[in-house]
Amino acid sequence: MSAPGHRRASKTRPPRARSRWRTAATSDPLDLYERSVQDPPSECDFVEQVWGEFHSARRRSRPARRCMVIREDFCGTAAVAIEWVRRGRGRRAFGVDLDQAVLARARMLAARRLSPAMRRRLTLLNADVRGAAAPRADAILALNFSYFVFKTRAALRRYLRGVHQSLKPGGLIILDAYGGSDSFTETREEQDFDGFTYVWDQHSYNPVTHEVINHIHFRFPDGSELRRAFTYDWRLWTLPELRELLAEAGFRSVTVYWEGTDEDTGEGNGEFSPSTRGEACPGWVAYLVAAR
Numbered sequence: 001m002s003a004p005g006h007r008r009a010s011k012t013r014p015p016r017a018r019s020r021w022r023t024a025a026t027s028d029p030l031d032l033y034e035r036s037v038q039d040p041p042s043e044c045d046f047v048e049q050v051w052g053e054f055h056s057a058r059r060r061s062r063p064a065r066r067c068m069v070i071r072e073d074f075c076g077t078a079a080v081a082i083e084w085v086r087r088g089r090g091r092r093a094f095g096v097d098l099d100q101a102v103l104a105r106a107r108m109l110a111a112r113r114l115s116p117a118m119r120r121r122l123t124l125l126n127a128d129v130r131g132a133a134a135p136r137a138d139a140i141l142a143l144n145f146s147y148f149v150f151k152t153r154a155a156l157r158r159y160l161r162g163v164h165q166s167l168k169p170g171g172l173i174i175l176d177a178y179g180g181s182d183s184f185t186e187t188r189e190e191q192d193f194d195g196f197t198y199v200w201d202q203h204s205y206n207p208v209t210h211e212v213i214n215h216i217h218f219r220f221p222d223g224s225e226l227r228r229a230f231t232y233d234w235r236l237w238t239l240p241e242l243r244e245l246l247a248e249a250g251f252r253s254v255t256v257y258w259e260g261t262d263e264d265t266g267e268g269n270g271e272f273s274p275s276t277r278g279e280a281c282p283g284w285v286a287y288l289v290a291a292r
């Protein structure tokens with residue numbers, strides 16, 4: 001498995017043609033973020049996978065219940081919520097973010113990607129995730145480590161309790177986390193995309209508190225750069241801490257989904273399955289899934 005980068009460095013992506021060179025002046029950081037960091041179809045596939053696994057294991061004789069309503073916390077441009085409502089009638093999504101500017105961007109993307117009928121099933125809320133007034137959901141997602149902004153056990157447990165109360169019975173919380181020996185170092189990782197280079201900069205790491213400052217920079221072929229396009233001031237939570245906090249917040253069946261390994265490359269293969277044993281590799285991304 002490879003180093004995680006911000007997100008899907010370990011997922012295989014088809015190479016894209018270098019059809020169009022970009023520059024810092026002509027680029028929008030949110031657009032580059034979406035191109036380099038996010039993979040909404042994979043996230044929605046994962047929601048469907050774990051929903052099936054959790055509910056088939058527990059279904060017994062009851063008819064299958066479908067996951068229809070998701071809430072994407074820390075949604076930013078709401079890429080996952082938009083993909084979710086695109087996937088079929090009856091599906092609803094709520095996106096929650098504090099930042100009015102990124103939500104404006106999400107509305108623009110929704111207008112471009114969704115029909116008016118689909119847009120009616122998407123609700124964007126400018127709110128704190130700890131107090132969002134959304135109806136109860138089947139699944140609540142906090143992805144790309146965004147909940148790492150909560151730096152104490154008390155603060156994170158409060159958020160998780162709120163999520164627990166906001167789920168329908170049997171509903172799922174889906175989080176991701178990163179770690180591995182490289183995550184405890186101050187290092188940079190670069191990845192080339194179509195017309196730009198993504199730089200994941202683990203700028204500082206404090207072993208006493210596990211506080212980290214990470215930046216994303218974007219570099220361009222003409223030598224221009226968007227330095228510190230995004231900055232994250234986080235606590236790097238470990239999987240055992242997160243499992244314990246989820247249980248303390250009332251969740252049951254707390255399950256870690258570990259990424260499989262591609263036999264040819266030795267890298268992550270983008271497929272995640274329940275596991276009680278990980279691999280002591282330099283960098284990994286895993287999911288935690290738990291049920292109300």
Ligand SMILES: C[S@@+](CC[C@H](N)C(=O)[O-])C[C@H]1O[C@@H](n2cnc3c(N)ncnc32)[C@H](O)[C@@H]1O
Nearest residue numbers: 074075076096097098099127128129143144146
């Ligand atoms: C790393 S971005 C995540 C974007 C997207 N969810 C993703 O998966 O890439 C973090 C987002 O969380 C938002 N945010 C931070 N603290 C928040 C809070 N307490 N409540 C709601 N949104 C918050 C920020 O405004 C920012 O848009």
